[in-house]
Amino acid sequence: MSCRVGVIGAGTVGGGVIETLLNNAGVVKDKTGVEIALAHVAEVKEALLAPYDLSGITVSNDAMKLIADPQIDVVCELIGGIEPAKKFILAALNAKKSVVTANKMLLAKHAPELTEAAVKNGVELRYEAAVAGTIPIIKAVRESLASNHIQALYGILNGTCNYILTRMTYEGMEFGDVLKQAQALGFAETPPDLDVNGDDTAHKCSILASLCYSTRVPLEKVYIEGITKITRLDVAYAREMGYVIKLLATVRRTSGEIEARVHPTLVPEDHLLASVRREFNGIYVQSDIADCTLYYGRGAGKLPTASAVVSDIVDIARRGDGPVPAPFRYTHEVPVRDIGLLHGRYYLRFTTEDHPGVLGRICTLLGKHGVSIASCHQKEETVENSAHVVIMTHETVESGVMAALCEIDALDVIKEPTHTIRVL
Amino acid sequence: MSCRVGVIGAGTVGGGVIETLLNNAGVVKDKTGVEIALAHVAEVKEALLAPYDLSGITVSNDAMKLIADPQIDVVCELIGGIEPAKKFILAALNAKKSVVTANKMLLAKHAPELTEAAVKNGVELRYEAAVAGTIPIIKAVRESLASNHIQALYGILNGTCNYILTRMTYEGMEFGDVLKQAQALGFAETPPDLDVNGDDTAHKCSILASLCYSTRVPLEKVYIEGITKITRLDVAYAREMGYVIKLLATVRRTSGEIEARVHPTLVPEDHLLASVRREFNGIYVQSDIADCTLYYGRGAGKLPTASAVVSDIVDIARRGDGPVPAPFRYTHEVPVRDIGLLHGRYYLRFTTEDHPGVLGRICTLLGKHGVSIASCHQKEETVENSAHVVIMTHETVESGVMAALCEIDALDVIKEPTHTIRVL
The missing domain is CATH 3.30.70.260 (ACT domain)
Structure with missing residues (x-):
């Protein structure tokens, strides 16, 4: 059994996937007998490809050429953003190729259209890496908790915010000072708005809320508040009362409605989520059959994110020519509570x-x-x-x-x- | 798409699966479109069936009859122990029915024979519930970390031991006193040997070590030491030095060999595993691509364990008539370090x-x-x-x-x- 993979985009995550496929395809073969081979890379910035030995692998600067390449079985979209990512994913699905992506913004905004295209073409659209990086939270919510009513999900989903809040909590620093240091260390983007304003967490919240309740929670319905107004004093006062401050995505079911909200939250010091520190992510899920479960790991980073992307590829590859499993549905209509x-x-x-x-x-x-x-x-x-x-x-x-x-x-x-x- | 399930054994876990299938099959249908129906229950002790409304469901006291029942697609073996569980599983696999089990002792002792029978018959043998109850650690190690070399895995895998050690740690109690209370509360078996001697953890350690390294780590190769010799004083002295005592299963790769061992372990107080308290389980995995991940939840209990069993059923059911995915392999030969x-x-x-x-x-x-x-x-x-x-x-x-x-x-x-x- 074999699977030939095309990777669009060789930035941080794409580079991680290229590296993992080049170095660790043998691990997958040992474990499953399946040969996963990187066969085609599409990237417009040639310099990004310099670190990798791509001999024997087709390299192009045209993603549409990669999608049309008849030797490619699975397409990984790893350029991020809305366009042209959306165009590439739709083209690949319509070419009856399964797609793996880490594009949370695109999924938060256009999941229905993309999912429909996958189902219509009898292929898969997978995105484990889009939420909480290496943590298999998509698999946990969809597969492991398949028989559960999810009562609540609380997620620390943005490593930058958690890093900043952790240092404010344990080192008494001010927001602006940690942010500057985090930017210097490469833990935070410049500008940092998407992270610290809560938007990135909201993208993931929208995706998780949709999965938890088999519905579509559009991004516009997610309440969003970032961490920019949190001060050293608030952090200190919270601790005096036995709490730490975390930026949480909260997804809950309350009497026929869904809550989907992102905001700084006081978490009791002895709650497991309080132990999720620095750039790590953690998700706590409460459900009726499994009771509470927690999943923890790196929410970003080249290789940790690549691990999640490749896990999706392996799931697709292990199926071989078999039909796509019954797709998860999003047909419930549940109002989002104000x-x-x-x-x-x-x-x-x-x-x-x-x-x-x-x-x-x-x-x-x-x-x-x-x-x-x-x-x-x-x-x-x-x-x-x-x-x-x-x-x-x-x-x-x-x-x-x-x-x-x-x-x-x-x-x-x-x-x-x-x-x-x-x-x- | 539909899947008819036969459940052998209506004890704690079997009862939980019956209850989940009766009450929450609709949840699975909502999420996946797949209809999972409890169709046949085999149990020799009639009294165990009294709590459930089994109208319309075939009930027998003969597991072989259930296995032969042509309407059954998937067989759940939930009686535990070696025989007749092994006989039932082999019969079901040979009848070309996929099997879901929670039987860690049987898997620790006879996994190769059972796995081979599944592969030979083109069906699946799944056992998410056999290790750490509701926590999807089998799925995480096999699927989510498929591209990773696992460097080390540390697991708190026995709720009874963790409950006892937690109360010794935070309430200064002696082993014997907590054990008596735990037995009275139903958290510990009478006799408690399988738990407190480390054997139950060793069964799970053997299974996880085999998965991590695509090999077979026989139970006899797992070093086992229980918690019966731990005293209140050791717990107190450890805390003074900044540690808590946990019964850990350790699986590690060291220069071409594997470590597979179960023994009380001093865990630094600020390690996430130290926050896994009372009857909960937690597993910390270190691997080359994903880096560290942690999985936490209830390792036992009627419904939490049932959640894992049903997740396996759903995975099988979502595939419909499609072929079994490429099976995981255990063909590496890696010596276990003394x-x-x-x-x-x-x-x-x-x-x-x-x-x-x-x-x-x-x-x-x-x-x-x-x-x-x-x-x-x-x-x-x-x-x-x-x-x-x-x-x-x-x-x-x-x-x-x-x-x-x-x-x-x-x-x-x-x-x-x-x-x-x-x-x-």
Whole structure:
């Protein structure tokens, strides 16, 4: 049994796949008897190919030529972005070739069209590497938990954000300072917006929510809040209360609706997700039959991501000429719940003038909107004549919190917008 | 597409599978379009079937009748033990029916014969539930890490042992006391030998080692040491040095040989495996392409184990009438390294008479056998005129440690056999 692979794009992930296929095809052969051979690479930037010995392998600068190459069985799209990636994937599927991709942005925006093309042509579209890099979360949710109602999924899905928050937590650094260092070390992109604004996590959240509930959760329905407003102080106050701050993708089912949201979240220090540190990813899933499971590993990086891409290729290759297995479906229609309807606990950090009576006014306004206080700490430290009041609420409705904050932040004694972080 | 399932055995796991198929077949249908139907249950103890509504389902007390039932596509063997389980599985495979089992003891002892029968008959033998219950570790090692050389795998694979060690660690209890409570709560079997002696973990270690290295690691080659000799004191001394004690299955590749061993192990407190507590299982895998990954969940229990069994059924069912994918191979011949050749660090706890000069004699004998000391603590507490000396060695060879202990334990000032625990 053999499988000839074409790779479009030799950037970080594409390069990792090329390297893995060149060096470790023998491992796959040993384990499964299947010969997976890199047969064609398409890349417009010739310099990217310099590190690899591609003798005997067709090299072109035209992806459409690779897709049309009759010797290619499986096409890997690893250029990222929307176009021309989408065009290439559709062309490959229509040429009845299975496609493996790591393109989370494209999947978050166009999965229905791409999936349909795969089903129509009787081939597979696989994307294990698109969410959480090397972690087999797609396989876990679809295959391992196939008989389960997923009750909730909480994912640390962006290594850059987790790296920044970890250093803020354990080294007391400010967001901007860690970001600069992370960029210098190559852990963060320049500009870092896609990561730190939460968009990258939202792409993955949209994909996972769709898988968990056999539906389509469009990207526009995912609530997104990044980590740029998290300060050293919030991190420190959270820790005093026994929490660490993580950027979480939360996918949950609540009374006939789905929650799909990305925002900084206070995670109890003894929760396993709190142990997912630095650039690592971790996903915690709660379901009715398996109960809770957790999956951990590198969410990015050349080889870890390549490992996931190649696992998809191997799954396709092991099938040989056999028919594609029954495809997963996305036919359920489940509404996505508005963030205002969220029930949860909230960390609120008020920056106030250091005057008597301020705390009373805050508490009164929270009470007026039905927000009940679980704990309240007025901090001794005063910065530039400001005092900090940190309040942890009992479980309450988001819209009530927001209405209260709207009034509170308009008070003359409130010196900057209140920091609000949801609690797991 | 549909798949009719026969379940042999309605004990804990069998009952869980029956319950899952009765209640959650609709979930599988929603997700994959495949109809999985429980069609036949074979159980000799009628009382075990009482909790389930089996109307419309064939019930018999003869597994061979179930296997011969022409309406059955997939046979689940869930009675455990060697015979008649082995006979049933072979009969089903020879009747060209794929088999799903959770029988780790049988697999640890007879996997080659069973696997061969599956391959010969062009059907599948699957056993995700045999190792670490609901955790998809078989799928992860075989499929997700297909292109990886596995460098090492460390598994907490027995919930009973982990429950006992967790309570000893965090509540300062003695082994015997926790065991009694665990038995009362149903977390531990009576007698508990298969769990606490390390045998159950060794079955799983043998299976995982074989998968990791495409070879056969027979059970007899797995070094086994249980947790019965671990005391409250060892747990406390380990914690003082920043470690927790876990029963680990270790599978490693070292210069052309494989290590496959089960024994109590000192795990650094900040290692993710240290966060795997109570009855949960966790497996940490280090490999060349994916780097490190961790998988966590319930290693036992009615429904969590059933979730894994049903995931295997779904994989088979999604294939429909298509051919079996290229089977994983076990054809490598790799010797298993003798435990005496192990390189590592050791925790040694000596119980000595409270005399001057004792420490000197111990250290001299360790030095004579090439065992170098990293840290040494003579404990102030004396119990019944005994003193405790705790030594952490530098990396050294096991045979040297054992030769030194042989001489040390023969000294008249040594009051009981020295406690030795290997370090991760």
